[in-house]
Amino acid sequence: MSHHGLESAVGIEKPRPKVIVGGVGTGGHYFPAVVVANELQERKFDVVFLARKGFVEETVARQYGVKTFSINPRPFYGKSLIVKFLFVFSLIFSIGRLHALTKHAIGLAFGGFGAVPLVISCMINRSIFYIFEPNRVPGKATQRFAARAKRVFLGLPLLKNINAVTAITGVPIRHEFLESLNQTRSKAPHGAVSILFYGGSQGAQRLNDLALELQKIMPKKWFLTIIAGDRDYARIIRAKGERIRVIPFTEKPWQEIRQADLIISRAGALAGYEILALNKKVIWIPFPYAIDDHQFHNALYFAKLGDALVQKEIDVTADSLARCIGELLRKKRKQGTRIIRDAEKRIVDYLLQDRA
Known part of the structure; x- marks a missing residue:
């Protein structure tokens, strides 16, 4: 009997794949990303958190006990040729650094310019990737890549539908x-x-x-x-x-x-x-x-x-x-707000469901 057959016969669970979490950006990107990274770790996934060296997202990930890997994408702000050149050069360089990492892995991108190299690297390697979109109007990265994603997780219901498989999960917030x-x-x-x-x-x-x-x-x-x-x-x-x-x-x-x-x-x-x-x-x-x-x-x-x-x-x-x-x-205070308080659990549930 093959090793794989033996595993199935005795009910040993397949090892869970590596998840590459893209948390580059501002607090609105890296805080939800690190909350989901912690939930993935709790459920025995191997997690790698993408961060820029020396930036806040690297410090935050380490404070929360998440392993980091450095890339240095540049934001695409401004119209000057030098800005465009730096964006393209940093994008190509970041994709190159990610090539081996995203093979046989799952990508989970948390929006913004930092999501782009992760998503493109996953597409080149034909690896599954997910996008988290927090806002009611999706950002440029979500608009561009949503149709290719396995699923787009939504922090808030979208104002208009997009061409993608979506799930409203709420926005992951820190347990504190x-x-x-x-x-x-x-x-x-x-x-x-x-x-x-x-x-x-x-x-x-x-x-x-x-x-x-x-x-x-x-x-x-x-x-x-x-x-x-x-x-x-x-x-x-x-x-x-x-x-x-x-x-x-x-x-x-x-x-x-x-x-x-x-x-x-x-x-x-x-x-x-x-x-x-x-x-x-x-x-x-x-x-x-x-x-x-x-x-x-x-x-x-x-x-x-x-x-x-x-x-x-x-x-x-x-x-x-x-x-x-x-x-x-x-005004008299309302009894409580109707927000989703376990977004990170819902996101990881979908990752497991999609593997089943």
Whole structure:
């Protein structure tokens, strides 16, 4: 009897294939990617996480105990010939580095420019690959390669259907968010209202400016926290009053979100899921220059799920924001938001189902 036949006869499970997880990009790419990588490891898959050497995604993957492999794709921003040349050169070089790695492996790409070399390498090797698309309007990489993917996992329902096999899984969020639901909040002074300005991992200059304008007109019981981003931190520190606390960046946003009574936020898919997971009242101010205005469409969807209002950046002023905050604070809190809280398990279930 062959070795393979012997395995089948005694019921020994075939070794699970290697999964190459593409987590290059910003927090919206690498945080969901690392959550899924951990779930794959729990289920005995061999996982390799693609990251740029010395970038945040490499540090995060290692903090969460995931093995990394370095590639250095360049974003395709700008129209100059040198940018196009660097993009193409880095793409070819990254595909070359991945060639041996993606043979007989499964690719799992988490969007953005970092997904492209992984997907193309899988196509060259005729390896199965999956794409995770977090937003309601799919990004360029998803649009281009969705039809060739085994399945496209959707963080949010798409605004329009695409030519692909899709499954709505929700957005994977770090376990610390759900664990923090069981922790008690620090005691605030009687009647104090804590408002968090949350611009995502990079901070958001317009949200920072709104916080500075709001401090001049807000009631005495309101206290603001701004996650300002490294680039804007020094400016905000100089301009803030005594009822504003400023931090440049946090690796533990669940702590700040849990402490807040209300949050002013951009509407990236990951930030939205993180806030809704903690059942917070929120005013979404979508980033108006996001590709295909995807943050606005995300915000409209999120607003249906929780205690939320949507304000367009072009329309919002400190006065209108103060009115919206007052209105939301007076509203009775909903019982809980209808988001999917086990996205990483659903994604890995599909990988196993597709192998069966």
